[in-house]
Amino acid sequence: MTHSTGSTHSVGSGQARSTPIIIFFISAIIILSVVQTIVSNRLSTSGIALGKIEDQIRSLKMANAILGERLFKASALTTIVSKASELGFVEDKSQLVLTKTLPLALKQ
Amino acid sequence: MSWRYRFTFFILSFIFALILSRLFYWQIVKGQELSALAQSQYSGKVSLLPIRGEIKTSDSFPIAGNKISYLVFANPKQIGDKEKASTLLALVLGVKKASISAQLSLDRFWVPLKSDIDTKTKENMRDINLPGIGFEQHFSRFYPEASLAAQLVGFVGKDDSGQDKGYFGLEGYYDRLLRGKGGSVVEIHDALGKPILSKANESEGEVNGSSLILSIDRSIQFLAQRKLKEGIEDYGASGGMVGIMDPATGNILAMSSFPSFSPDSFQDYADDLYKNPFISNTYEPGSTIKPLIMSSALDAGLVTPDTKCPICDKPVSVGGYDLHTWNDKYYKDTNMIDVIKHSDNTGMVFVAQKLGLDRMISYLTKFGIGQSTNIDLQGEVVPELKKRNLWYSVDLATTGFGQGISVTPIELLNAFSGIANGGKLMQPHVVAGVQSPDGEIVSIPPKVMGIPISSKTAKVMTEILVNAVNNGEASWARLKGYRVAGKTGTASIPVKGHYDPNQTIASFIGFAPANDPKFVMLVIIDRPTSSIYGAETAAPVFFSIAKDLLSYYGIPPEE
Numbered sequence: 001m002t003h004s005t006g007s008t009h010s011v012g013s014g015q016a017r018s019t020p021i022i023i024f025f026i027s028a029i030i031i032l033s034v035v036q037t038i039v040s041n042r043l044s045t046s047g048i049a050l051g052k053i054e055d056q057i058r059s060l061k062m063a064n065a066i067l068g069e070r071l072f073k074a075s076a077l078t079t080i081v082s083k084a085s086e087l088g089f090v091e092d093k094s095q096l097v098l099t100k101t102l103p104l105a106l107k108q
Numbered sequence: 109m110s111w112r113y114r115f116t117f118f119i120l121s122f123i124f125a126l127i128l129s130r131l132f133y134w135q136i137v138k139g140q141e142l143s144a145l146a147q148s149q150y151s152g153k154v155s156l157l158p159i160r161g162e163i164k165t166s167d168s169f170p171i172a173g174n175k176i177s178y179l180v181f182a183n184p185k186q187i188g189d190k191e192k193a194s195t196l197l198a199l200v201l202g203v204k205k206a207s208i209s210a211q212l213s214l215d216r217f218w219v220p221l222k223s224d225i226d227t228k229t230k231e232n233m234r235d236i237n238l239p240g241i242g243f244e245q246h247f248s249r250f251y252p253e254a255s256l257a258a259q260l261v262g263f264v265g266k267d268d269s270g271q272d273k274g275y276f277g278l279e280g281y282y283d284r285l286l287r288g289k290g291g292s293v294v295e296i297h298d299a300l301g302k303p304i305l306s307k308a309n310e311s312e313g314e315v316n317g318s319s320l321i322l323s324i325d326r327s328i329q330f331l332a333q334r335k336l337k338e339g340i341e342d343y344g345a346s347g348g349m350v351g352i353m354d355p356a357t358g359n360i361l362a363m364s365s366f367p368s369f370s371p372d373s374f375q376d377y378a379d380d381l382y383k384n385p386f387i388s389n390t391y392e393p394g395s396t397i398k399p400l401i402m403s404s405a406l407d408a409g410l411v412t413p414d415t416k417c418p419i420c421d422k423p424v425s426v427g428g429y430d431l432h433t434w435n436d437k438y439y440k441d442t443n444m445i446d447v448i449k450h451s452d453n454t455g456m457v458f459v460a461q462k463l464g465l466d467r468m469i470s471y472l473t474k475f476g477i478g479q480s481t482n483i484d485l486q487g488e489v490v491p492e493l494k495k496r497n498l499w500y501s502v503d504l505a506t507t508g509f510g511q512g513i514s515v516t517p518i519e520l521l522n523a524f525s526g527i528a529n530g531g532k533l534m535q536p537h538v539v540a541g542v543q544s545p546d547g548e549i550v551s552i553p554p555k556v557m558g559i560p561i562s563s564k565t566a567k568v569m570t571e572i573l574v575n576a577v578n579n580g581e582a583s584w585a586r587l588k589g590y591r592v593a594g595k596t597g598t599a600s601i602p603v604k605g606h607y608d609p610n611q612t613i614a615s616f617i618g619f620a621p622a623n624d625p626k627f628v629m630l631v632i633i634d635r636p637t638s639s640i641y642g643a644e645t646a647a648p649v650f651f652s653i654a655k656d657l658l659s660y661y662g663i664p665p666e667e
Contacts, residue, residue, distance in 0.1 A: 062176055062245075065247075072170060073252050077326060078256065079252075095659055
């Protein structure tokens with residue numbers, strides 16, 4: 001009887017010890033699952049932001065390339081000479097040179 | 109153990125074995141296939157084409173740059189009214205309607221309609237809002253200065269696999285450096301096709317092409333090209349070329365030739381226009397070779413400027429041929445200064461005979477004649493000197509005045525720059541530096557090819573050439589106040605074993621300022637019709653360019 005009672009007491013105290021552990025593990029599993037769900041959700045929605053950033057980079061690069069093309073076209077000597085001619089500019093063929101010879105006034 | 113336990117154990121073992129065998133099937137037998145299938149569902153591999161490097165002049169201006177262009181394609185299965193779509197597309201794209209209709213009638217999901225359309229055309233395409241039309245963006249070559257230095261730059265075409273490939277000139281010579289290396293990127297995305305941040309895109313292998321920074325001065329190139337074109341028109345010539353070089357470094361400052369082509373639409377031009385005649389054409393240099401022969405004899409101590417020519421009073425007979433002067437005027441006991449001044453062929457026969465065959469070949473070789481200049485351009489031709497046993501006595505005599513010997517313009521320009529540079533011959537080059545995609549510039553240092561003559565000989569020869577400019581046949585065109593060293597040349601064109609008396613290659617080679625040369629220039633006018641002489645065609649073009657060059661460099665007249 002005594003033995004039987006002792007055995008019953010031992011099983012009861014073992015169950016009491018394992019219950020918090022089980023609760024701990026179950027809680028951990030639930031918490032980690034929730035965390036994973038939240039993180040995954042965040043990551044997948046961040047993809048939209050990333051997509052937007054990539055689109056922006058792409059459009060800026062394109063704008064830069066288009067502006068570069070226009071800039072080089074406008075600053076090409078071929079274009080400048082043609083525009084200058086249209087505007088009535090003529091080539092200056094005379095050269096003004098300051099020689100080492102002393103001016104007449106100083107010579108005297 | 110009761111039968112229940114055994115039964116449960118058996119069932120569980122069976123299920124476990126079943127799972128294990130299925131896992132083996134999925135992971136080992138079908139592993140690769142399923143992995144590829146999965147990857148195709150959540151990721152896409154995109155090929156990345158490298159951006160071709162630019163070709164920039166010395167002021168970092170891209171004479172061959174890149175622009176965004178598009179390939180227009182269609183999915184014929186998504187286009188309802190193909191007749192209407194063909195009409196609209198033909199109008200916007202500027203393509204024949206029949207060609208568009210033919211493409212749209214194909215039983216395919218993807219057909220190309222037109223490549224290399226610009227951004228404006230793409231916007232126009234968007235406005236008509238046709239279903240089943242798409243665009244593929246890529247970079248294509250863009251030439252802001254149009255056909256400036258076209259034969260120097262070359263062009264970009266396609267290779268056998270449809271990839272960009274450079275042909276001729278710099279595009280051909282530096283193709284591997286300019287084209288870079290293609291790569292690929294794996295993009296991980298979610299069910300909606302949006303990229304996932306946790307799996308960053310991994311690009312591998314892609315390296316954009318390096319850019320070339322040339323020694324070509326854009327202003328000088330533009331100036332030379334314009335003046336050459338005017339000269340060709342003025343003298344009714346069939347073509348011409350000009351090369352300008354810095355003798356101290358070997359930097360090519362300008363190189364131009366006509367007729368030329370437009371690299372934007374190279375397909376519309378004849379194939380023979382693609383090559384750069386300044387490095388690919390050979391011709392008999394005529395009198396422009398005389399300074400090389402004379403300086404060789406001066407350097408060898410066989411003649412001095414005051415040496416009198418004992419055979420210059422009449423035509424010279426060599427090997428059964430009578431050799432005349434260009435104008436049949438003969439000067440008894442003329443000295444070496446006047447031989448160059450009058451461009452006296454009989455005087456040069458005397459010098460060549462004094463020099464002898466072995467020394468002639470040796471000096472010409474030292475000047476780089478008959479050898480590659482190793483200029484960094486695709487298509488350089490090397491006309492070799494004849495083997496020693498094939499030289500006859502008349503060949504030695506005629507080589508003295510530039511007949512019976514072939515050179516390329518670059519060979520002659522480079523050899524002549526040896527005189528301008530105090531006897532030191534530099535390797536000509538067009539690329540001054542290479543710029544990596546991350547902006548780092550590696551300069552290419554000048555390289556000495558040899559020292560064919562002493563600096564003392566070079567100085568003496570320079571004075572003889574200054575005298576030739578001031579008092580020779582081209583003195584009417586000279587620049588007053590400047591000391592320019594130079595020599596005219598009128599080379600006959602050999603046709604079917606004899607020389608055509610009415611067709612010549614007129615040229616002028618020179619450098620300025622004579623005491624500290626900033627440039628050496630060779631002007632060649634091909635078959636001028638207004639006059640056959642270099643003094644009356646190439647020389648005025650030379651001095652016209654030289655005048656602007658001296659002004660560009662800010663060099664005032666000395667006298």
